[in-house]
Amino acid sequence: MEFRHIIDAILNQKATLEDIALKMYNDPEIAFNEVKACAWLCEALEANGFKVQKGPYGMPTAIRAEWGSGHPVIGLLAEYDALPGLSQTQNLYKDPAVAGGPGHGCGHNLLGVCTLAAAIGMKADLEKSGLSGTVVFYGCPAEEVLMGKTFMAREGAFRELDLAFAWHGNYTNTIVLGQSGGLNSAVFHFTGRAAHASWAWNGRSALDAAELMNIGANYLREHMPPTSRIHYAYKEAGVAPNIVPDKASVWYYVRSQYRRQVDELYGRLCDIARGAALMTGTSVEIEFQGGCYNTMPNKVLADVFAEVYPLVPAPEYTEEELAIADALNRTRPEYDPNKPPAEPIHTGFIYDPDKYVISPGSSDVGDVEHIVPGIMVLNATQNILGVDHTWQTTCCAGNSIGLKGMLRGGIWMALAAARFYRDNSLVQKAWKTFREDLDGETYNCPIPKEVPIPQPE
Ligand SMILES: [Zn+2]
Numbered sequence: 345m346e347f348r349h350i351i352d353a354i355l356n357q358k359a360t361l362e363d364i365a366l367k368m369y370n371d372p373e374i375a376f377n378e379v380k381a382c383a384w385l386c387e388a389l390e391a392n393g394f395k396v397q398k399g400p401y402g403m404p405t406a407i408r409a410e411w412g413s414g415h416p417v418i419g420l421l422a423e424y425d426a427l428p429g430l431s432q433t434q435n436l437y438k439d440p441a442v443a444g445g446p447g448h449g450c451g452h453n454l455l456g457v458c459t460l461a462a463a464i465g466m467k468a469d470l471e472k473s474g475l476s477g478t479v480v481f482y483g484c485p486a487e488e489v490l491m492g493k494t495f496m497a498r499e500g501a502f503r504e505l506d507l508a509f510a511w512h513g514n515y516t517n518t519i520v521l522g523q524s525g526g527l528n529s530a531v532f533h534f535t536g537r538a539a540h541a542s543w544a545w546n547g548r549s550a551l552d553a554a555e556l557m558n559i560g561a562n563y564l565r566e567h568m569p570p571t572s573r574i575h576y577a578y579k580e581a582g583v584a585p586n587i588v589p590d591k592a593s594v595w596y597y598v599r600s601q602y603r604r605q606v607d608e609l610y611g612r613l614c615d616i617a618r619g620a621a622l623m624t625g626t627s628v629e630i631e632f633q634g635g636c637y638n639t640m641p642n643k644v645l646a647d648v649f650a651e652v653y654p655l656v657p658a659p660e661y662t663e664e665e666l667a668i669a670d671a672l673n674r675t676r677p678e679y680d681p682n683k684p685p686a687e688p689i690h691t692g693f694i695y696d697p698d699k700y701v702i703s704p705g706s707s708d709v710g711d712v713e714h715i716v717p718g719i720m721v722l723n724a725t726q727n728i729l730g731v732d733h734t735w736q737t738t739c740c741a742g743n744s745i746g747l748k749g750m751l752r753g754g755i756w757m758a759l760a761a762a763r764f765y766r767d768n769s770l771v772q773k774a775w776k777t778f779r780e781d782l783d784g785e786t787y788n789c790p791i792p793k794e795v796p797i798p799q800p801e
Contacts, residue, residue, distance in 0.1 A: 347655060350758045353468030354461045354751065361457050361754075362747050364388060368453035369742035372426030372446040375486035376798040378405040381424035385456055385483055392464055394481065401499035402797050403492070407483025408501070411467045414476035416771045418761050419505040419716070420463055421709060423487040424456035432738035436671045440735075448741040449733045450488065451513035451725055454750040458511050458723075461754025466761045477765040480505065484708070486798070490527055491634030493708035495797050497715060498789040506771050507645065507764060508718035510709045511753045513725030513737075513746065517659070518694040519646045520722070522701035525571065525599040526606040526710060528635040528790065531579060532557060532617045536626040538590035547588030551581055553624040554592040560616035561596070568609055571702055572600040599706055603637045603714075603790065610635075635790035637710035640781050643697065644774040645719035645760075650695040652759040656752050659691045659724065665745050669727035672736045676729040689745060690724040714787045717774040721756060725749030 354361075364384050371380055382405040386398045394409040401408075407422070430449030431440040441447070448454075459481065466479040482501065486492035493501075502508065534554050539547025561574055568574070576596045582589030598613055600606045614630055621628040661669075669688035673679050712718050726740035726749075740746045764770050 347759055347762055349472050350465040350469050350762060351657065351755050354465045354754050354758065357464055358751065360388065361461050361751065364460070365453045365457040365747060365750060366742065368424060368456065369448050372431070372448050374428055374446045375425045375489045375492070376405065377800045378424050378485050379800055381456060382407060382483055385422065385424065385460055388460055389463065389481060392467060394463065401496045401501055403485055403495060404800055405483070405485040406496060407481065409463070409481040410478055411463070412470045412478040414478060416506040416764050416768065417478040417480060417504060418466065418764060419480045419482055419502060419508040420459045420757065421493065421508060421510040421712060422456045422459035422481060422483050423452045424483065425452055425486055425488050427488055427733060430733065430735060430738050432735040434739060434743060436668065436739070437675065438735045447738040449735065449738045451737060451741040451746060452487065453741055454513050454725055454746050455511060458750040458753040461751060462509070462757035462761070465754060465758025469758065469762050470765065473765070475765045479761070487708055489634070490529065490636050490706055490708050491791065494634055494636050494711045494789060494791050497711045497787070498791050498793070502712050502715045505716045507774060508712045508716050509757050509760065510718065510720040511757055512720055512722050513741070513749055514722035515724060515726055515728050515730045516690040516694055516722065517692065517724050518722050519649055519719070520701050521641055521643060521646055521697065521699065522703065523601065523641070524639045524703040524705045524707055524710065525573070525601050526603040526636060526638040527706040528598045528606050528610045529596070529633040531593055531595045531631040531633060533629045533631060534592045534621060534626050535629070536588065536590045536624065539588040541586045541588050548625040549588045550592035550626050551589040553620045553626040553628065554578070554581065554594045556623055557594065557617045557620035560620060561613060564612060564616065569600060569605055572605060572609055573704060574598050574609070574613070601638060601702060606635065632792070632795060634795065636706060636708040637714045637790065639707055639710040639720070640713040641719050642713070642717040642774050642777055642781070644770065644777050645717060646695070647697060648763050648770060649719060649721050649756065649760045652763060653693050653756065655759050656756045659689070659748065659752065661689055661745070665689070668743065669745060672727040672739065673729040675736060676731070678729050685728045688727055690728050711787070714782070717778040721753070723749040723753040723756065
């Protein structure tokens with residue numbers, strides 16, 4: 345096969361790649377604190393001859409590494425942050441390795457290393473072929489709080505690229521066209537006046553204000569687009585019933601299908617907060633935390649990924665892996681014993697170029713996809729009934745089911761890159777589609793300049 349050298353270059357480093365993914369699994373670090381993960385990836389990139397910048401864009405756990413020269417410049421978007429509270433051992437029931445500790449419940453340990461694998465494969469291809477082309481590996485912190493890439497974009501990242509590739513673990517092997525929503529995240533801090541709740545009448549309750557804000561937000565729901573979502577959680581809500589709370593904080597996410605809808609809804613939500621403060625004689629401070637664009641996957645890139653997919657080694661699982669996946673499937677509420685899934689782990693490939701899916705989630709990959717043509721592709725890294733952000737996903741992120749999907753993903757991205765390195769007209773085609781999709785819109789970073797970048801604790 346013409347591209348055998350790409351697959352071999354990645355599989356030759358299988359042991360190292362798996363080792364890094366398992367180190368991250370066993371030592372999970374949450375958003376903006378991915379210090380060790382960042383160091384392990386930098387070390388591996390350096391060992392592979394990449395020119396590595398550790399901590400660019402004012403983010404100590406970000407990475408920019410490159411190899412090659414000239415166009416096309418293809419960027420790879422790595423993530424490696426874990427989720428709080430999703431620690432899990434390899435047991436097939438909920439069993440945190442560290443009670444309340446973080447875990448890779450979205451498999452970003454696999455994501456970071458899959459992207460490293462792709463970079464290794466792309467370098468091997470450029471080296472062997474002597475073609476013009478550059479691979480840029482971006483280590484992107486803090487995807488789980490949906491703002492790492494947005495901060496990086498604010499600081500100038502990604503504009504150097506011709507194309508951007510992203511990968512994620514999933515319960516299927518697939519490419520999804522369509523979009524997930526844009527988002528804003530903000531904490532509303534209300535300040536009132538404390539008082540004895542029974543003896544005095546001169547208190548001003550910050551908690552009343554927060555509750556009225558939530559009621560206002562609930563009335564807003566009737567007048568927002570059906571694909572918009574608003575959710576909130578209290579961060580602070582008083583300490584005792586006999587003290588009028590002088591402090592209350594509520595954390596909101598506003599999501600919508602398009603960035604402009606997020607801006608509009610968020611503006612109305614801020615008005616509601618100010619109205620709640622006015623009603624209660626309190627004040628409100630709005631702490632804007634960050635935001636991201638909706639995703640905008642590029643169809644030309646999707647078609648090329650679909651075209652090269654048959655060259656990726658087919659998924660093969662041992663009896664033991666199938667038994668693990670089957671046991672995990674049975675722990676899911678979706679499991680129907682009368683109609684069990686046709687296979688415990690997905691082995692096929694799903695791509696419908698005519699299907700446009702509106703996903704309720706969000707990803708900061710959307711920001712990159714509004715700067716250059718980009719795509720995210722998915723490989724099965726868990727049981728077929730697996731759902732991200734659960735202990736079952738954490739479990740598979742640390743076993744051979746996850747590792748197999750990770751390596752297949754790295755190979756897939758490197759094979760797709762090989763097509764673009766050999767045919768610049770595909771890059772031009774992707775840009776034409778990108779401009780059509782943008783429809784006159786230009787990227788305007790959702791995070792204002794004055795919002796500081798969170799630093800490792
Ligand atoms: Zn994720």
